[in-house]
Amino acid sequence: MTDLTRLSLAAARDGLKAGKFTATELTRAHVEAVAKARALNAFLKETPERALAAAAESDARLAKGEGRPLEGLPLGIKDLYCTNGVETTAASRILEGFKPHYESTVTSQLWRDGAVMLGKLNLDEFAMGSSNETSAYGPVVSPWRRSGSQGIDSAKIVPGGSSGGSAAAVAAHLCLAATATDTGGSIRQPAAFTGTVGIKPTYGRCSRWGIVAFASSLDQAGPIARDVRDAAIMLRSMAGFDPKDSTSVDRPVPDYEAAVGASAKGKKIGIPREYRLDGMSAEIDALWMKGVEWLKAAGAEIVDISLPHTSHALPAYYIVAPAEASSNLARYDGVRYGLRKPGKDIVGMYENTRAAGFGAEVRRRIMIGAYVLSAGYYDAYYVRAQKIRTLIRQDFEAAFHAGVDAILTPATPSTAFAIGEKGSADPVEMYLNDVFTVTVNMAGLPGLVVPGGLASDGLPLGLQLIGRPFEEETLFSLGSAIEQAAPKIEQPKAWWA
Amino acid sequence: MSVDQATVRRIAHLARVAVEDKEVEHLQGEINAILSFVEALGAVNVDGVEPMTSVLPMHLRMRQDEVTDGFIAADVVANAPEREDSFFVVPKVVE
Numbered sequence: 001m002t003d004l005t006r007l008s009l010a011a012a013r014d015g016l017k018a019g020k021f022t023a024t025e026l027t028r029a030h031v032e033a034v035a036k037a038r039a040l041n042a043f044l045k046e047t048p049e050r051a052l053a054a055a056a057e058s059d060a061r062l063a064k065g066e067g068r069p070l071e072g073l074p075l076g077i078k079d080l081y082c083t084n085g086v087e088t089t090a091a092s093r094i095l096e097g098f099k100p101h102y103e104s105t106v107t108s109q110l111w112r113d114g115a116v117m118l119g120k121l122n123l124d125e126f127a128m129g130s131s132n133e134t135s136a137y138g139p140v141v142s143p144w145r146r147s148g149s150q151g152i153d154s155a156k157i158v159p160g161g162s163s164g165g166s167a168a169a170v171a172a173h174l175c176l177a178a179t180a181t182d183t184g185g186s187i188r189q190p191a192a193f194t195g196t197v198g199i200k201p202t203y204g205r206c207s208r209w210g211i212v213a214f215a216s217s218l219d220q221a222g223p224i225a226r227d228v229r230d231a232a233i234m235l236r237s238m239a240g241f242d243p244k245d246s247t248s249v250d251r252p253v254p255d256y257e258a259a260v261g262a263s264a265k266g267k268k269i270g271i272p273r274e275y276r277l278d279g280m281s282a283e284i285d286a287l288w289m290k291g292v293e294w295l296k297a298a299g300a301e302i303v304d305i306s307l308p309h310t311s312h313a314l315p316a317y318y319i320v321a322p323a324e325a326s327s328n329l330a331r332y333d334g335v336r337y338g339l340r341k342p343g344k345d346i347v348g349m350y351e352n353t354r355a356a357g358f359g360a361e362v363r364r365r366i367m368i369g370a371y372v373l374s375a376g377y378y379d380a381y382y383v384r385a386q387k388i389r390t391l392i393r394q395d396f397e398a399a400f401h402a403g404v405d406a407i408l409t410p411a412t413p414s415t416a417f418a419i420g421e422k423g424s425a426d427p428v429e430m431y432l433n434d435v436f437t438v439t440v441n442m443a444g445l446p447g448l449v450v451p452g453g454l455a456s457d458g459l460p461l462g463l464q465l466i467g468r469p470f471e472e473e474t475l476f477s478l479g480s481a482i483e484q485a486a487p488k489i490e491q492p493k494a495w496w497a
Numbered sequence: 498m499s500v501d502q503a504t505v506r507r508i509a510h511l512a513r514v515a516v517e518d519k520e521v522e523h524l525q526g527e528i529n530a531i532l533s534f535v536e537a538l539g540a541v542n543v544d545g546v547e548p549m550t551s552v553l554p555m556h557l558r559m560r561q562d563e564v565t566d567g568f569i570a571a572d573v574v575a576n577a578p579e580r581e582d583s584f585f586v587v588p589k590v591v592e
């Protein structure tokens with residue numbers, strides 16, 4: 001039998017339906033691949049027994065012709081999604097041992113549709129990071145390596161972050177697709193770094209209920225998959241109205257898969273001149289221009305646009321996101337769940353618990369957040385940043401009002417870097433990774449990243465498409481046009497197994 | 498704007514995170530690096546701009562004022578580091 005882990009999610013779905021193999025065989029192949037890939041540290045927790053039990057149930061349903069949309073398809077779940085009875089840590093010491101007694105809405109919809117959970121995936125602690133190096137349980141290693149470095153001792157490359165475990169597991173064929181979350185680029189930057197496809201949907205499209213909160217006005221759930229069609233299939237099950245999330249939007253979920261392969265003819269694509277940064281690598285610029293050519297060849301019309309407040313998005317994000325994080329993370333106090341360290345009084349207990357439980361990056365951000373929200377600084381920092389956020393959204397609204405259907409940009413300012421290479425001296429160096437993605441969260445828009453090819457160092461590069469609110473279908477259609485035109489990326493050989 | 502070491506200690510206390518004396522100088526450097534990164538925002542003209550309060554235009558939904566959940570005290574306290582029956586146990590706060 002062919003290696004079932006090489007199939008796309010869509011091909012596995014169709015193969016199960018046609019009876020070419022069973023869900024148990026498909027799941028077992030993935031369980032074995034996961035067990036052999038521990039050197040990548042992509043999974044924080046493997047749940048093979050649960051996976052095989054779910055697969056057996058799927059086989060029974062498939063035999064009766066009662067297969068659901070994701071019946072028997074093995075997935076990885078970012079460990080930011082609460083899973084009933086299965087430890088959920090957000091990659092933090094402070095939540096070690098936490099077993100939720102409830103299920104996040106998004107994962108409950110995946111199980112409703114018949115999907116199989118292989119385990120929980122590593123991430124940056126509380127999703128704060130761009131390299132997966134802030135995880136309390138060690139960094140994730142990308143399956144990708146720089147060209148010419150084939151030895152086992154060669155530099156280990158980061159998969160990006162915060163959804164680094166999701167991106168690495170999908171790129172290494174450990175699961176058919178994975179859930180992820182995106183607050184400033186945490187789906188799209190790792191997708192770009194690993195040659196995979198990731199979409200951050202419109203704010204409100206997926207319920208945030210049961211997902212450990214980082215910055216509530218920016219957080220959105222979305223999938224990482226190996227191609228555009230698979231991402232579309234995943235999003236259809238993940239999206240939908242949830243009365244338990246007051247920012248969830250009550251509108252029907254389209255059949256996103258139907259948009260894959262739809263014509264790009266006549267679509268107007270904006271190229272924002274502010275995304276051409278000083279000192280940007282020639283390779284990134286060349287890929288961007290190739291993206292323009294590919295969409296033009298597919299029948300799209302290309303227009304230059306201006307998003308004048310772009311350069312303020314990242315600094316404003318580093319006020320808004322830490323402010324919301326400091327408020328959201330106030331709940332980790334050693335009382336209701338997770339770690340507790342005694343102190344001389346109750347405040348001492350809070351302070352000792354949080355000092356022991358939070359890593360350096362999380363501590364830094366909640367301190368920045370406490371500062372920008374504190375008396376005397378609130379107006380100068382927080383209110384000003386929220387005003388700038390309005391200006392950023394107005395930039396996009398003006399472009400869309402002028403008839404632009406989607407905006408094409410690079411996904412990242414560079415290819416993936418090596419573990420330990422960035423941000424150790426200055427945290428801002430790491431933050432710059434999100435320069436192209438963070439505007440999308442600030443404005444609540446959907447953003448899709450698709451692979452564009454390999455750079456001269458042998459590592460993947462991605463392109464980003466930004467859409468109008470709730471027009472994810474346009475992104476899937478344009479993304480599939482780029483996917484058709486771009487050179488095929490061969491996923492890395494399993495050197496870790 | 499930059500912070501001094503006393504401010505670093507004050508922020509740490511506001512954030513309820515214990516910091517050791519030897520960490521203060523390092524934290525001061527990191528926080529000041531971030532504050533200098535966001536400094537440029539001070540020059541942006543925001544006259545007459547409303548701060549964003551809702552990411553996309555949406556209004557809060559109303560629902561019937563009725564009980565929709567509850568009677569799950571055992572689930573609520575199940576993960577507590579210290580509990581007694583259905584109560585969280587904390588250090589004494591009232592003398």
